Amino acid sequence: MATIDSLPPLRDVIATHDLKARKSLGQNFLLDLNLTAKIARQAGDLTDVDVLEIGPGPGGLTRGLLSEGARKVLAIEKDARCLPALDEIAAAYPGRLQIIEGDALDIDPLEHLRAPIRVAANLPYNVGTELLVRWLTPPDWPPFWQSLTLMFQREVAERIVAVPGSKAYGRLALLAQWRADANIVLSLTPEAFTPPPKVSSAVVHLTALPAPRFEADALVLNRVVAAAFNQRRKMLRSALKGFAPDIEDRLHAAGIKPTERAEQVSLEGFCALARAVAAG
Structure with missing residues (x-):
């Protein structure tokens, strides 16, 4: 398998650190580094940009973001088993990767980031929607982030970009489209992941609008x-x-x-x- 940096292939990293994905943490690992770099590119030019990543796992997308030139990546990881693998990435990219162990729902990332900031993540399935709603509903707008590049189950991605009259259309579409441009930019089959989930996935890119699309409280x-x-x-x-x-x-x-x-x-x-x- 091709690699994007001097570090070992992800399959070797997972074997070395015995990182079996845990269903309880909503984990499904992407092993193709060319694919993780492709996802990172959906976030745009990362030069002079800080990136917030939630649930990096063994660091596939983390490596993609760093290899694509992110000024800094702040990786928040709940699973302590993944920290040694992430530490190896930090050593390979000196001064550009900060790792925080903990629950992303409880951590204020702004203490560790400076603007401009973008979010890119293969979100754990069990907290993905809750995090998205938080990012779309801050007390003040514009938000801290310029854009969100996020992987979801395909069904959730379709709800975010849904149009009136469709079955997927609902609160999530309205929250997203009121304050952001939202598009599905990449589709992934279950076979792209280890272990393969039962559903397809998709990457959604949301760009924050300077002001809501229509006036409303x-x-x-x-x-x-x-x-x-x-x-x-x-x-x-x-x-x-x-x-x-x-x-x-x-x-x-x-x-x-x-x-x-x-x-x-x-x-x-x-x-x-x-x-x-x-x-x-």
């Missing part, structure tokens, strides 16, 4: 969208009746038919509805 929009899709089979006048006694009037004010269902309403329509609800 973030908290109100989130509440309206959550209520609408929690009962997605109901007409909006029923699903949203708890918001206001005159919800039908507010739906009309937003240009939405009260008999429509959540999956029929565009992002612009939901933002208009959030403004109508907030006005009341």
